[in-house]
Amino acid sequence: MRELKQERAVRTRAIILKAAAEVFDELGFSGANIREITQRAGITQGAMYFHFGSKEELARAVMKAQPMTVLPHLATRGLQRLIDLTFVWAHRLREDVILRAGVRLTGEQNSFGMHDPTPYQDWAAVMSECLREARAAGELSDNVDIEVLADFVVSACTGMQMYSQISCERADLMDRVVAMWQHLLPALRAPGDVSPLDGSALRAAEVLREIAPQRLGAGQETRTAP
Amino acid sequence: MRELKQERAVRTRAIILKAAAEVFDELGFSGANIREITQRAGITQGAMYFHFGSKEELARAVMKAQPMTVLPHLATRGLQRLIDLTFVWAHRLREDVILRAGVRLTGEQNSFGMHDPTPYQDWAAVMSECLREARAAGELSDNVDIEVLADFVVSACTGMQMYSQISCERADLMDRVVAMWQHLLPALRAPGDVSPLDGSALRAAEVLREIAPQRLGAGQETRTAP
Structure with missing residues (x-):
């Protein structure tokens, strides 16, 4: 059960990262906003903030990847x-x-x-x-x-x-x-x-x-x- | 007389370019504005627009220099x-x-x-x-x-x-x-x-x-x- 949860978390994180990358790629850092990214990822803002605390944190994760x-x-x-x-x-x-x-x-x-x-x-x-x-x-x-x-x-x-x-x-x-x-x-x-x-x-x-x-x-x- | 005018124009252009460079260097393109640049150059907006038609034109001149x-x-x-x-x-x-x-x-x-x-x-x-x-x-x-x-x-x-x-x-x-x-x-x-x-x-x-x-x-x- 715990493992399933972890798998899902990993998958969600990957989906957010991809959606964030799409938005950053199109609009750059200043043009991007969290709402656009959550919408594109098809997740709630709550789920987003569970994985990434801020736009800056998202940007760091994309750079790091x-x-x-x-x-x-x-x-x-x-x-x-x-x-x-x-x-x-x-x-x-x-x-x-x-x-x-x-x-x-x-x-x-x-x-x-x-x-x-x-x-x-x-x-x-x-x-x-x-x-x-x-x-x-x-x-x-x-x-x-x-x-x-x-x-x-x-x-x-x-x-x-x-x-x-x-x-x-x-x-x-x-x-x-x-x-x-x-x-x-x-x-x-x-x-x-x-x-x-x-x-x-x-x-x-x-x-x-x-x-x-x-x-x-x-x-x-x-x-x-x- | 014409030559003097030209000399002055060349000097004014150089002063504007330097002022624009200072502002672009500090604030980047999006942070910079024409008013700040004219103030720093100590010229009127009219004189500015005589030399450079827009912020973009100023940016091009700085890149070109x-x-x-x-x-x-x-x-x-x-x-x-x-x-x-x-x-x-x-x-x-x-x-x-x-x-x-x-x-x-x-x-x-x-x-x-x-x-x-x-x-x-x-x-x-x-x-x-x-x-x-x-x-x-x-x-x-x-x-x-x-x-x-x-x-x-x-x-x-x-x-x-x-x-x-x-x-x-x-x-x-x-x-x-x-x-x-x-x-x-x-x-x-x-x-x-x-x-x-x-x-x-x-x-x-x-x-x-x-x-x-x-x-x-x-x-x-x-x-x-x-």
């Missing part, structure tokens, strides 16, 4: 995982409203008085993990400081999606990500490392083909890690 | 000029209200319904010019596509300043810029090129020392290109 829209789609390790992560991210950003709203809120938070670096730091932590695997596997040049590089990739991705959004609603974002790897990989690879690392547009297409069946399926809620 | 807050401080050519540009930019961003407001408006424009890629494109054009000089001087690897690289550096700088702002009010921005060059230069340099290219923290400090006398002087209005 970003990595989980990408990580379940990754099957590789080390430096290739980091590359694949950016490809999946660029793709999901056009498809997944939670990711898109999280990115919008993260970028706009300054304008509504929030100053929360954790969405950036969470991405950097995920990327650092890939880089630690890469180092252990001998893929990574000794010159690379893992935390510094992870921060740089987070920054570059942040700026690329902004520039791409304002230029063409992110239609060219994948090309920009491919170009990033072309510019970065020479400095990152350990001399003599022969692992078949691929940051090309062909690899990007391959990664997207691998996640395509899921994407056409029942949605990310049912996705399990490969 | 970004490169001119940096370019007069550059003395080098080619790839070193591009590197120095990013160092001066990182420094001026903390000192120059027009640059800072331009960056804020460029990033936030989506949230107030403006979709103008030209501030990004203007920076990319300035950087492409440096890269064309670099190519002519044999500094640049044949693998580098000038426009693609310029777009990437603009993106990376955009993201770095956002991440840095939210983390520490840009106190670590220069370190991040130095790290960018450490990660990028290996892919950019023509094999065998021996020009003394420097993207280090030492070079950053040197560039800032060179502009220091000006910075402590009469302000950028009186600055002429070196």
Whole structure:
């Protein structure tokens, strides 16, 4: 009985988060309001406040959820995982409203008085993990400081999606990500490392083909890690 | 007589731009209003509307003015000029209200319904010019596509300043810029090129020392290109 209740709470929370993301994605933080979100989620205000105490708390939860829209789609390790992560991210950003709203809120938070670096730091932590695997596997040049590089990739991705959004609603974002790897990989690879690392547009297409069946399926809620 | 009038108009326009930048920097686009800007500029609303037809037009002018807050401080050519540009930019961003407001408006424009890629494109054009000089001087690897690289550096700088702002009010921005060059230069340099290219923290400090006398002087209005 208690377990059933917990399951329902988890499901309700996910429904609220999705509804909030839709509203934040459309209207931004200042344009969004709790009533619109509860209506879209089909729940009472009471249920809403049981899960999220305020609009700000909702915004934090949406920002925080970003990595989980990408990580379940990754099957590789080390430096290739980091590359694949950016490809999946660029793709999901056009498809997944939670990711898109999280990115919008993260970028706009300054304008509504929030100053929360954790969405950036969470991405950097995920990327650092890939880089630690890469180092252990001998893929990574000794010159690379893992935390510094992870921060740089987070920054570059942040700026690329902004520039791409304002230029063409992110239609060219994948090309920009491919170009990033072309510019970065020479400095990152350990001399003599022969692992078949691929940051090309062909690899990007391959990664997207691998996640395509899921994407056409029942949605990310049912996705399990490969 | 006509010339005097023109001079006065140019001066008034500069005063308005500075006042608008101060207000946009503090309050963002939605928080700013024309009356506050005219009061701060010490001009009448009539004079304001003679120069700028709307708040949106003011915002565009501030965004457009970004490169001119940096370019007069550059003395080098080619790839070193591009590197120095990013160092001066990182420094001026903390000192120059027009640059800072331009960056804020460029990033936030989506949230107030403006979709103008030209501030990004203007920076990319300035950087492409440096890269064309670099190519002519044999500094640049044949693998580098000038426009693609310029777009990437603009993106990376955009993201770095956002991440840095939210983390520490840009106190670590220069370190991040130095790290960018450490990660990028290996892919950019023509094999065998021996020009003394420097993207280090030492070079950053040197560039800032060179502009220091000006910075402590009469302000950028009186600055002429070196």
